Amino acid sequence: MKRIVIILVLFLLSGCIAEEYDFTPPTVSLTHPYADQIELEEANINWDSDKEYSKETEDIYALAEEQEQKYYSSGEQVRIDFDNQDFLIEDLSAYLWQNGSKTELQVKDQEFSFPDEEGEYLIVVDLLSDNGSAQYVGNIILEEQS
DSSP: OHHHHHHHHHHHHHHHHHOOOOOSOOOEEEEOTTSOOEEOEEEEEEEESSSEEEEOOSOHHHHHHHSOEEEEETTOEEEEEESOOOSOEEEEEEEEEETTEEEEEOOBTTEEEOOSOOEEEEEEEEEEETTEEEEEEEEEEEEOOO
């Protein structure tokens, strides 16, 4: 009986040891059921979990402009999704950038609404967590709701 218990315990422990965890910064996407999903590009990262990961982008707006434009409806509610969440969110914020003008978005429970004004925008999402900070950018076009 002891041998069976020992074998079972070793079997259970081997499953825990062999499991791999990803502690890199998460991939960030904007999702809405009626629009294209947009995966945002990493801009500035200072992430420290099992390994330190960093990336520095001198001009985040130039990086955002290089991204493929995605279409959303003005006033549309969108969710910020992470591919993994092995971290505690301390602060999550977002803003739009258009012609040198910054528009803060009110993020609550990882959701926000786009403004009613149509146009081409660059979006910036800032994440502060217990593992560090990460900034993501994208390129969107807001159109009249249909």
